[in-house]
Amino acid sequence: MIIHVVGGFLGSGKTTLLIKIAERYIADGKKVTILVNEAGEIGVDGASISSNGLNAIQLQEGCICCTLSGTLQSTMRDIERELDPDVVIIEPTGLALPHKVRELIRGTVSEDEINTIGICDAMRFDRLREKKEDFLRMQLQRSDVLWINKIDAVDFEKVFEVSTxxxxxxxxxxxxMVSGKTGEGLEEAFSKSLLL
Ligand SMILES: Nc1nc2c(ncn2[C@@H]2O[C@H](COP(=O)(O)OP(=O)(O)OP(=O)(O)O)[C@@H](O)[C@H]2O)c(=O)[nH]1
Ligand SMILES: [Mg+2]
Known part of the structure; x- marks a missing residue:
């Protein structure tokens, strides 16, 4: 069982990209479970995702890297026992630290089956860096792979600045460098980061 943790700040494009990742695996005939730590709206997404043949689980009212850490661990065990998917894709909230999620699920599978994808929003990079640079650094620092998202919305200089x-x-x-919106760069990113 491969587990991807798709981390990144609020609105960076985690859900958009997570759905693309899931679709890619489904096209390969893999069984996928999505675990989203979010309240509200995604419920609608969750429903439409399930109808495409994957399982979507939502954990609300708390953060899976802190207040819901026990729930995360028991949910992972339930997923393995009851659904037994090839791939689990986890979206922590935009305020969570993905490496903490990684620590918590280490017991479920072996370390080399966990992949942390750090999403960085190129469109709002300047504003976020100005206000939250330390947090962004903490959030992305221990990623296994980094995806600069929303490259459709910025010029190359900005992408270069973000990557630097x-x-x-x-x-x-x-x-x-990817765009969840246009699909640009996704195949390349998938082939090198998804343990396909
Ligand atoms: N232009 C552009 N917009 C994007 C791209 N990817 C996502 N978005 C938009 O960015 C917004 C946030 O996308 P989400 O996928 O919901 O981001 P998220 O990280 O899951 O957000 P939270 O769960 O609220 O933290 C939405 O309006 C998306 O349509 C992209 O590649 N380009
Ligand atoms: Mg989301």
Whole structure:
């Protein structure tokens, strides 16, 4: 069982990209479970996702890296026992630390089956960096792979600036440039980061 943790700040494109990742696996005939830590709206998404043949589970009212940590662990065990998917894709909230999620699920599968994808929003990079640079760094720092998202909405200079910053905080982590909206860059990012 492969587990992807799709982390990144609020609105960076986690859900959009998570659905693309799931669709890619489904096209390969894999069984996928999505675990989203979010209240509200996604319920509608969750329903439409399930109708496409995957399981979507929502954990609300708390954060899976802190207040819901026990729930995360028991849910992972339930998923493995009852659904037994090939792939689990987890979306923590935009305020969670993905590496904490990683720590919590380590007991479920072996370490090399967990992949943390850090999503960085190129469109709002300047504003976020100005206000939340330390948090962004903490959130993305221990990613296994980094995806710069929303490249459709910015010029190349901005993408370069974002990748230079990411390179400075994560010197050895592969970086991919993608658009969840247009699909640009996704195949490349998938082939190098999804353990397909
Ligand atoms: N232009 C552009 N917009 C995008 C892209 N990916 C996502 N968006 C938009 O960005 C907004 C946030 O996308 P989500 O996928 O909901 O982001 P999220 O990280 O799941 O958000 P939260 O769960 O609220 O933290 C939505 O309006 C998306 O349509 C992209 O590649 N380009
Ligand atoms: Mg989301």
């Amino acid at each position: 910053w990411l390179r400075s905080i994560c010197p050895n982590v592969p970086i991919f």
